[in-house]
Amino acid sequence: MAWNEPGGGRDNDPWGGKNQGPPDLDEALKKLQDKLNGIFGGGNGNSNNSGNDGFRLNTGAVMMLVVLAAIVWGLFGFYQVDQQERAVVLRLGVYQETVQPGLRWNPPLIDEVSIINVTKVRTAQSRGQMLTEDENIVDIQLSVQYTVSNPGDFLLKVKSPEMSLEHALESALRHVVGSSKMDQVITEGREQIAVDTQQRLQSYLNAYQSGIQVAKVNIEDAQAPSQVQDAFDDVTRAKEDRERLKNEAEAYANGIIPEARGAAQRQMEEALAYKDQVIAKAEGEAKRFNQLLAEYRKAPKVTRERLYIDALEELYQSTSKVMVGTEGGNNMMYLPLDKLMEGRVSARMGSDQQVDIRELTDRVIEQLRRDSQNTRREGR
Template sequence: MSWNEPGGGKKDPWSGRNDKNDPPDLEEVIRSLQDKLGGIFGGGSKGGLGNGPSMKGVGFLAAGAVILWGLSGFYTVDEGTRGVVTRFGAYVNTTQPGLNWHIPSPVEQVSVINVEQQRFIEVGYRSGGGQGMGSVPKEAMMLTKDENIVDVRLAVQYQVKDAKDYAFNVLDPASTLKQVTESVQRGVIGRSDMDFVLTEGRSDIVLAIKSEIQAVMDAYKTGILITSVNLQDAQPPEQVQGSFEDAIKAREDKQRLINEAEAYSNDVVPKARGAASRIVQESEGYKEKVIARANGDVSRFSQLLTEYKKAPAVTKQRMYIEAMELVLGRSNNVLVDVKGGNNIMYLPLEKLANKTVEDATPAPVASHEPVSLTSPPVKDIKTDVRASSRERDVRGR
């Protein structure tokens, strides 16, 4: 028996029609399914494969599809984001946070844009995932006003302030912002000297760069708000770094010496001014004293002149006595007029006083009793001199 001949019991090797355990026929399964669908949508169950559902069933299917399509237009906008609705690519409106609806695709599309996210760009370096900054010389090297080259690294943070402008007016906002930043940065650095960029001018440069970047981005209507500009680093090129550090040290030494000189000046100048003021005040006081004494002498002379005109002889005698009293009162030598004698006794009180002090000092070698010399009070002697002078004047008269 060949392979394609029926076997025993009329069994076909390719099918099991006559086998009671064989699966049902495919045509029977399709017919049964068609009958069930016809019953649901109002069709008959006697048709073959060519019989379809009725118009009523098609209407239900179409209505269900439209409802599902309309429900797919609901969408939610989260807090801090805005929804930009476009109809066939044209802008329609901007939706606020919450539940919103738009005509479903493909008529309208919604692009959700985060307007509170802080975005940033790097110019002159790449952060490298937090493992240090890698310099980009093509972006970092810039020429200053005094024709020096500096390595400047800048980071700009920004966020979206207008979702419509951000989505439609610029093809690539981040790339545009980077190009604008690099251009503005080179312009600001080119207007500044190298020392100003590297030392005290950092804050001014950052403010100028931020202001100019915002002005350009507003002119382009990019919908971008610059929140901060950070000058990460500004230094001379690596090839001249050592020489530049030496120059900085020399500048610091210069400033230190200047500060020390100013401190010394602040210490000495007030003292000198005080001494000068004291001398001036002493001079003023001396001037007033001399003027007052001169005025007193003039007044006294005027009074003497008046008395002299009244009694010239008496006034002369009195003036002589007062002058001698003044002269002898300043001298340590005393002359004593002894009554009944022609000789005047001379007492060297200055030498006697010095001798008394020497005798009062104990001798270092020999010990002896101290000798004490006493002299009469000068005041009493002066009184005696005045008395004797007056007696002579009386006798002469």
């Protein structure tokens, strides 16, 4: 039977109190508000104060959420900048400042902080074939070491600092190599080319306001193209041989020239010594002659005989045979002085005495006088 049929009564009403129906929405909201008021300190008011309790509940919850959000937002604003770093602060996309090392705070979502290492040495490399001043092609490979000198410029002034550095490096290198000859690039001019490239590269980067400071440019390899490398190797070896021979010649010259100068100086010293010796000897002979002259004037005969004996003594010292002519005859007397001296030496060997040439001369002269006197007597 339907609930609205006659005779059904109120008991058949599906929305009546006796039947189970859907919950009341207002009652459910009221229960929820009562629970929230209990949690956040609200009172257990009656049904007449339900509107005021709901308003207080909404206000307290919102304030609590706002406070919590503010605390979380503030905590996310703290950051640490190390000693080797600098922080670039952008406020609403506009450059604000560059922050030094330390514990810092900036409002999140308003300021954008970018931390950049300014002490780290970074490296960039470049390699390519380039044309020299004398229209030769060389293959060069080099590397660049650089640091960030201005974090603000490095981050904001150039879109891609690393790519800009590579392009500027290639441009500077081509300019320097194009102004140099091939021999300078491959052999002895590498260091100067690296210095010139560094100076030109730094000028380009300063003009770009890139915030990059170039520390050093190293030319790692510089050689001719592979197609002609063998020929250039021969040329290089020939130059090395030339330098080696040149160094050997200089070493020989450095060794022989001082020796020759020393020999020349020694000869000059010997010549000066001989000069002094000759002068001293001449002066001595002149002095001796003056002394002999004085003695000759006192006793001419004795002095003349003494000079004659001294002359014979000096003469006999250089010869071992003497021929003596006798007066009044054609016979020549031969005196074997060498044999006489040997006899005298043999006779005196036991007593360890040497032959006195003066004594021998006196004996010879005495013997000659005796023979001369005997010859005169026989002639009479």
